[in-house]
Amino acid sequence: MNWSLPLQALLAYLLGSIPSAYIAGRWLRGLDIRQHGSGNVGATNVFRVLGKGPGAAVLLADAAKGALAVLVLPLLALPGQGAGAGAASGPGAWWPCALGLAAVLGHSYTVFLGFKGGKGVATSMGVFLGLAPLSTLAVIVVFAAVFLVTRMVSVGSLAGAALLPLAVAVLGEWRPYCLGTSAPAPADPAWDPLQRPVLSLAVLLAVLVWVRHIPNIRRIAAGTESRFARKKQEAE
Numbered sequence: 581m582n583w584s585l586p587l588q589a590l591l592a593y594l595l596g597s598i599p600s601a602y603i604a605g606r607w608l609r610g611l612d613i614r615q616h617g618s619g620n621v622g623a624t625n626v627f628r629v630l631g632k633g634p635g636a637a638v639l640l641a642d643a644a645k646g647a648l649a650v651l652v653l654p655l656l657a658l659p660g661q662g663a664g665a666g667a668a669s670g671p672g673a674w675w676p677c678a679l680g681l682a683a684v685l686g687h688s689y690t691v692f693l694g695f696k697g698g699k700g701v702a703t704s705m706g707v708f709l710g711l712a713p714l715s716t717l718a719v720i721v722v723f724a725a726v727f728l729v730t731r732m733v734s735v736g737s738l739a740g741a742a743l744l745p746l747a748v749a750v751l752g753e754w755r756p757y758c759l760g761t762s763a764p765a766p767a768d769p770a771w772d773p774l775q776r777p778v779l780s781l782a783v784l785l786a787v788l789v790w791v792r793h794i795p796n797i798r799r800i801a802a803g804t805e806s807r808f809a810r811k812k813q814e815a816e
Contacts, residue, residue: 592649592679596686600641622698624733646706649683650676674777676756680707699792701737704785712753731807734796741789745782
C-alpha cells in the first residue's frame with residue numbers, strides 16, 4: 581500500500597479544518613465568532629461581525645485551503661504515476677478531486693471545533709479554481725448576480741452550487757485542470773466516474789452545500805433570511 585496517499589488525504593482534511601473565521605475572531609477581537617452574528621464559522625459571518633477587511637481575508641484563506649489541497653498536495657505523489665500528462669485518466673485524474681473533497685469536509689466538519697464548521701462554499705470555490713477554472717468563473721458571475729438582486733449570500737451560494745455541475749458538463753472540464761487535462765470526456769456516453777472525476781465532485785459538493793444550507797433554506801422560505809444592507813440603508 582502506498583502510505584503517501586492516506587497521508588495526503590489526512591493533510592487535505594487538516595488543511596481544510598483550519599478554522600480561519602474562528603482564528604480571525606480570536607486574534608482581532610478576542611471573541612468566539614460562533615457566539616456572534618449567525619454563529620457560522622465562515623467568511624459571511626466574519627463580514628457581518630468583524631467587517632469587510634477581516635471578511636475578505638477569511639474568504640481568501642478559506643478559498644486558499646481548497647486550492648492548495650488540489651494544486652500542491654497531489655504533487656507529493658499520484659496513485660501509481662507522476663504528475664504529468666499521463667495522469668489525465670484513471671486514478672491519477674480523480675486523486676486531486678478526492679483531496680479537494682477532503683479539504684471541504686475538513687472545513688465543514690473541522691476537528692478543531694468539535695467537527696462543526698462552515699458551509700464549505702469558499703473552500704469549494706478554491707477547489708474548483710484549481711480543477712475547473714472556467715466553470716468556477718461562470719459560477720462566481722452567477723453568484724454575484726443573484727447576490728446583487730437578493731442581497732442574500734445564501735441564495736447566491738445555493739444558485740452557484742446548483743449551477744456548478746451544469747457548468748462543468750457544458751464547458752467540458754471533466755478532468756482536473758491542475759493536471760493539464762481539461763479535454764472533453766470520451767464519446768462513450770456510459771457514466772464512468774473515473775472518466776469524469778471533476779463532474780462527480782461537482783455533484784457531491786453541490787449536494788453538500790445544499791445540505792449545509794438547510795437552515796438558510798427554511799429561513800428563505802419563511803422570509804426571515806438575513807440580507808446584506810446597502811450602505812445607504814445602513815446609514816438611515
